[in-house]
Amino acid sequence: MSTSHSSSEAEWTGESSVKIGALVPLTRPGWVEAGRHLLAGLELAVHEVNEAGGIGGRPLELVVRDTAADPQRAAAAVDELARLGVTALAGEYHSVVARAAAARADALGLPFLCSSAVLDALTEQPTERVARLAPAQSHGWRIYADFLLSTGRSRVAVASEPSVYWASGARILRDHLAPHGGSVIELDMRALAPSDVCDELVDHRATALLLLVGHPEPAVSIVKSVRRDQRLAEIMMGAPAGQPEFPEWARLLGDDGAAIPFLRYLPERLSPLGARVEAALRERLAAAPSFVAFEGYDTVVVLADVLRSHGVDRARMAASWPSVAVEGTRGEIRFSRTPGISVWQWAWTPVQVVDRDPAEPDRFRILHAG
The missing domain is CATH 3.40.50.2300 (Response regulator)
Structure with a gap:
């Protein structure tokens, strides 16, 4: 089987x-x-x-x-x-x-x-x-939303695919950002090519793009498209689900894969x-x-x-x-027992927001901890 x-x-x-x-x-x-x-x-x-x-x-x-x-x-x-x-x-x-x-x-x-x-x-x-x-996703992704707010990114676009997991993540972000004046714009990757994402980001004046999509595709193609668009030089890309954690990300993207913050569950x-x-x-x-x-x-x-x-x-x-x-x-x-969680939960493992260092993509930088 x-x-x-x-x-x-x-x-x-x-x-x-x-x-x-x-x-x-x-x-x-x-x-x-x-x-x-x-x-x-x-x-x-x-x-x-x-x-x-x-x-x-x-x-x-x-x-x-x-x-x-x-x-x-x-x-x-x-x-x-x-x-x-x-x-x-x-x-x-x-x-x-x-x-x-x-x-x-x-x-x-x-x-x-x-x-x-x-x-x-x-x-x-x-x-x-x-x-x-x-x-739990609600715990880690709220910490990620706090990180976004701390960097002044409140107009957040999410490139997403159909999934209970991605939909839940988008909802957590929206609920946490809204009281702080933030917004979440959903880009449906069933209807958009990676190259189309760039125009959407410009039209919506997004300050961050989160990759709520599969790895390696379409995540890798989206990153390449955004990195090559001069209009989006100031936008921050993020991947709360952790796609950049693994060596394959660096192999496929090289320098383009750096400075994309993600969640990691390790202590300092x-x-x-x-x-x-x-x-x-x-x-x-x-x-x-x-x-x-x-x-x-x-x-x-x-x-x-x-x-x-x-x-x-x-x-x-x-x-x-x-x-x-x-x-x-x-x-x-x-x-x-944690409110809203249906199983016995370790509350909580350490949570970090990290990225790959642009100066040395094999090295991780801790940007935020929760």
Whole structure:
């Protein structure tokens, strides 16, 4: 059905493994680079758990399924993983895919710790079985809106595609900017070519353009069009969803990809644990790890702690989220009930607005923190 592999990375004899199902986008149209980083974090943590003796002497095993950014494929993968006897689910990057996986996991009574997806309404109804490490979209994108206001950009155009995630983001921005005299102009990329966007920006006298679109296309083509239009030399482009975080952005855009602020979920300085994990992830990825790799690592750290404390029973695991207190790479992780959020939420991981430095596009500058 889908790309799959298992990872335990240790030799064990006579002991059955404790299985965690991992949902990761590894093929297009999924955001493959994000998937690679997420999986690297998950696998590194599993390796370290097993090096330290596993779960009560049993090896921890990661059973991976590729979601390819397809909600139906993800729901089918949850069914399959449940049949294979996983104790819990981990992962997923795409919000709309994670929502489908969360609904199916909840229906099956399977605990799900979502690593990266930020959509506030991760489930339609409140559930005890699902928890999340990534900050809710309303939290992170409000911080991004505060950043826009601090730079004097209040006439904000958004180049958007149809998606619950993009629509939610545009609504959060509009609601947060309006009381400060700001406005959001939506440019429907179903009806506009990237070159048409420039004329729209001039007509609307926009001071910022946010890329609420897929990566690499049409995001890359829009950036190139705007950078080449002399009328738009003063406009700021932004990408709150984090497209510029990954090396592919710099490869495709070079200098044009710099100075495009985005959200990143890292502290200003990593703890000793974070620094050690950063070095190990860098070696694994042969590149600087993104915040998504840290999210993957922290996911397994939490699940391993829950498994050691509460055993492999799914119901007991699902009931354990409020008692979690685990040191992760980006701070102490605890889950709580947050107004408007239907799942157990870590409130909050550190949030930064960063961009690639125009003088050195491989270096990130912290512009704002929340």
